[in-house]
Amino acid sequence: MNHLSGHRNDRIYPPHPLAGVGAVVFHDSRVLLVHRKNPPARGMWAIPGGKIRLGESLQQAAEREILEETGITIMAGEPIFTFDMIDRDATGRVRYHYVIIDLAATYIRGQINAGDDAVSAAWVSAGKMASLSMSPITVRLLRDQFAFG
Numbered sequence: 049m050n051h052l053s054g055h056r057n058d059r060i061y062p063p064h065p066l067a068g069v070g071a072v073v074f075h076d077s078r079v080l081l082v083h084r085k086n087p088p089a090r091g092m093w094a095i096p097g098g099k100i101r102l103g104e105s106l107q108q109a110a111e112r113e114i115l116e117e118t119g120i121t122i123m124a125g126e127p128i129f130t131f132d133m134i135d136r137d138a139t140g141r142v143r144y145h146y147v148i149i150d151l152a153a154t155y156i157r158g159q160i161n162a163g164d165d166a167v168s169a170a171w172v173s174a175g176k177m178a179s180l181s182m183s184p185i186t187v188r189l190l191r192d193q194f195a196f197g
Contacts, residue, residue: 059099060087065132065145070097071110071153072129072189073122078171079196080155081180082117085167088135088144093172093180095150095189098165110151118169119161125152129189150189 059066072095073080082096098113100106107124114122127149135144162169172180177187177197190196 060143061141062145065147067100068097068133068146068148069100069106069109069113070095070148070150071114071122071124072150072194073114073120073153073155074194074196075155075171078173079190079194080114080118080120080160081170081172081182081186082162082166083168083170084165086165088133088146089183091181092186093182094186096166096169097148097150099146106149106151110153114153115158116163117166118158119163120158120169121156122153123156125154128152128193131185133185 071080080096081093084090084092084094096114096117097110098117100109104112106127110124111122114120129150131148133144133146133148134142137143160169160171174197177190187197
């Protein structure tokens with residue numbers, strides 16, 4: 049199986065960084081977050097998103113991923129935040145390496161129905177964020193870019 053096939057096993061110990069996309073979606077003064085079920089962010093609440101497929105634009109990938117993970121239909125906009133997610137094993141070997149581009153997005157329709165990589169998904173208020181296990185990068189993105197949290 050080659051590294052371009054898109055299977056989950058190809059994501060661990062990749063031969064090169066993988067491109068991922070996320071979408072920051074607000075609705076009724078709450079942000080859409082997912083509780084991750086798979087590494088490298090297992091157990092963390094995060095901006096929903098995933099791997100970009102060959103031939104997809106950033107916007108197409110974000111719209112597909114958010115629908116798959118949450119059941120929510122969005123219209124993805126422009127990039128607002130980019131970061132590396134690099135995870136190394138005990139020997140220092142790179143286990144995961146994603147370059148993630150987060151886009152601003154507009155809620156179109158839908159009810160939350162967690163699927164794909166999400167244990168659960170929710171519309172989260174700024175006050176509720178403090179009680180969730182979230183990565184510092186997600187907190188910083190929401191605070192610095194949106195004055196949220």
